Amino acid sequence: MKKTALQEMEIDKKLLLTELTLEVNQPENKQDENALLATSKAEIQKAEQLILNNENNKNLSSKHNKKLKIDLVLKADLEKDNRPVSTKLLDRIENNTEFLNDLDTQMDLSIVEINISNTDVKNAISALRKVDPKKAAELENTINLKSKKTKKMTIIFNK
Secondary structure: OHHHHHHHHHHHHHHHHHHHHHHHHOOOOHHHHHHHHHHHHHHHHHHHHHHHHHHHHHHHHHHHHHHHHHHHHHHHHHHHOOOOOOHHHHHHHHHHHHHHHHHHHHHHHHHHHHHHHHHHHHHHHHHHHHHOHHHHHHHHHHHHHHHHHHHHHHHHHHO
């Protein structure tokens, strides 16, 4: 499953790069410039959405990890006192473990997608820079500002 998704992303990336190269090599009019700008903005939005989804998955993982730790401590305490461990508790531990494993796999794939998307953003902005350096610089500044804001918000939420 991972290989197929990664292969599809790689194909999409190659097609996008081919389109961008054609557009940059033949910027005939304002419409081509606008197409590059639109492509750059679309890639930025895609990357932002992937990052947001990954952050949500991290939060979900943290929440389920806490629940799993509580259940594991409870199980250990019951076993220590030679008391029976309920099947409900065991099922909950198993379900949380499976869920966390699936979520970890999903987050690993998401990180790969984010890295690919970041490369696509850089390539799109680079193509735009050849046609309209001012708009490319504006997009880069916007990305930097959003990145700084996100880092500050992450620090605030993690305190």
